[in-house]
Amino acid sequence: MRLKTRFVCRACGYDAAKWFGRCPGCGEWNTMMEQERPKVSTESLALPQSVAALELPPEVRFSSGLAELDRVLGGGIVAGSLLLLGGEPGIGKSTLMLQVANAVAQSQSEPVLYVSGEESVTQVLLRAQRLQAVSPRLLALAETNILHITEQIKACQPRLVVMDSIQTMFDPSFDSPPGGITQIRQTALQLQRLAKEQGLAIVLVGHITKSGDIAGPKVIEHQTDVVLYFTGESFYTHRVLRSTKNRFGASNEVGVFEMTAQGLKEVSNPSGMFLTARPQGVAGTVAVAILGGSRVLLAEVQALTMFSHLAAPRRLATGLDQRRLVVMAAVLEKRAGIRLSDQDIYLKVAGGMRLDEPAADLGMAVAVASSVRGTPVDCRLAVAGEVGLAGELRPVGRAKERTREAARQGFTRMILPKGFDCRTNGLEVITAKTVKEAIDIALSQD
Numbered sequence: 001m002r003l004k005t006r007f008v009c010r011a012c013g014y015d016a017a018k019w020f021g022r023c024p025g026c027g028e029w030n031t032m033m034e035q036e037r038p039k040v041s042t043e044s045l046a047l048p049q050s051v052a053a054l055e056l057p058p059e060v061r062f063s064s065g066l067a068e069l070d071r072v073l074g075g076g077i078v079a080g081s082l083l084l085l086g087g088e089p090g091i092g093k094s095t096l097m098l099q100v101a102n103a104v105a106q107s108q109s110e111p112v113l114y115v116s117g118e119e120s121v122t123q124v125l126l127r128a129q130r131l132q133a134v135s136p137r138l139l140a141l142a143e144t145n146i147l148h149i150t151e152q153i154k155a156c157q158p159r160l161v162v163m164d165s166i167q168t169m170f171d172p173s174f175d176s177p178p179g180g181i182t183q184i185r186q187t188a189l190q191l192q193r194l195a196k197e198q199g200l201a202i203v204l205v206g207h208i209t210k211s212g213d214i215a216g217p218k219v220i221e222h223q224t225d226v227v228l229y230f231t232g233e234s235f236y237t238h239r240v241l242r243s244t245k246n247r248f249g250a251s252n253e254v255g256v257f258e259m260t261a262q263g264l265k266e267v268s269n270p271s272g273m274f275l276t277a278r279p280q281g282v283a284g285t286v287a288v289a290i291l292g293g294s295r296v297l298l299a300e301v302q303a304l305t306m307f308s309h310l311a312a313p314r315r316l317a318t319g320l321d322q323r324r325l326v327v328m329a330a331v332l333e334k335r336a337g338i339r340l341s342d343q344d345i346y347l348k349v350a351g352g353m354r355l356d357e358p359a360a361d362l363g364m365a366v367a368v369a370s371s372v373r374g375t376p377v378d379c380r381l382a383v384a385g386e387v388g389l390a391g392e393l394r395p396v397g398r399a400k401e402r403t404r405e406a407a408r409q410g411f412t413r414m415i416l417p418k419g420f421d422c423r424t425n426g427l428e429v430i431t432a433k434t435v436k437e438a439i440d441i442a443l444s445q446d
């Protein structure tokens with residue numbers, strides 16, 4: 001016999017056939033809630049179809065009004081899609097979405113609905129006025145009940161809906177608080193269906209908390225077509241928008257914005273921004289050419305090494321993976337003969353940028369070596385390369401574009417892994433087989 005009910009934990013979403021006082025999934029007490037199993041109707045069951053006989057529905061895209069965002073999305077917002085925009089509180093998600101909502105309302109004939117579960121309509125209006133985002137077709141709704149929101153969406157037939165934020169929305173038929181996994185999943189599921197049925201695009205704004213709460217936008221990533229993360233350091237004005245998933249384009253695409261008093265402005269030359277105020281003639285810094293999605297960015301890696309009084313010297317990295325630094329320190333000691341076991345190492349990417357690409361390895365290595373030796377690296381020299389455990393330099397993708405962008409930013413020389421043959425672009429390319437060789441080149445003052 002099929003069970004009619006199930007028990008779902010409202011903290012972690014653990015699903016069980018019987019009730020538990022303590023959730024086996026997350027260990028929380030009294031979080032298991034009884035829920036009815038959805039009835040499966042046999043009428044709407046899908047049948048297998050020949051792929052060859054299928055026809056693709058035309059993909060309808062429209063511009064978000066921000067070229068940087070359109071690029072990250074792979075050419076605009078796709079009608080009928082569900083998007084997730086995640087980011088820490090205060091980073092600028094509401095600002096970005098209100099600007100987009102207004103631009104779409106201005107350029108399209110249908111309205112745009114901005115649903116705020118966190119602010120009143122007056123607060124939304126205040127922000128809209130500050131951003132000069134007051135198109136007559138931009139509709140604001142302060143509501144958290146998903147059933148009511150669904151009705152309003154059906155009534156006003158918008159082109160785009162922004163749900164700010166998904167953590168505040170709830171479905172009254174589920175007896176669990178807003179922000180919990182069950183509610184987040186259920187409301188996202190309903191909105192996903194609605195987007196497909198009505199052919200409208202819906203953006204779910206989701207907060208990520210630093211404490212690493214499990215109940216967050218991560219739990220609905222698989223339900224959405226596009227996942228965007230908005231990041232930045234609160235003390236810097238620039239913000240980086242990255243797509244980690246995109247059913248309609250390339251993922252890992254990067255868009256750069258600057259937060260101003262009039263909202264977010266697109267940054268057309270991000271390298272110029274990350275490279276401002278570079279120290280001249282100081283040991284421990286080097287420029288790296290890394291990929292930010294389909295384009296190349298130049299960023300500055302800075303290292304500071306000091307004699308350590310600790311048994312286990314400190315390794316601290318900001319904007320770069322801490323574990324990569326630990327590995328790099330070992331590789332440098334063993335393969336390049338640079339003694340680091342008695343040195344504290346502090347590493348950071350200037351300007352608050354995050355470098356996740358392996359090609360940043362060589363930047364890390366050269367910056368650390370430069371600091372230890374006290375020899376500055378020429379500020380017109382850029383590097384890119386992955387460093388292997390044997391100390392070998394591994395090739396990087398799209399080397400040609402890297403040299404082109406470096407030349408455009410005023411660099412005159414670039415160190416790349418062996419195998420790249422290119423003397424063009426008004427830039428001298430020097431190739432190296434090992435990290436030791438690359439360091440020797442970078443630190444030789446000629």
Ligand code: TYD
Nearest residue numbers: 089090091092093094095259260261262263
């Ligand atoms: P917000 O969009 O509310 O962040 P989120 O929705 O991600 O929580 O942005 C909050 C910060 O942005 C706030 O500290 C004020 C600042 N801000 C500006 O600097 N300029 C502006 O035009 C706006 C609207 C906000």
Ligand code: MG
Nearest residue numbers: 093094095164
């Ligand atoms: Mg907000």
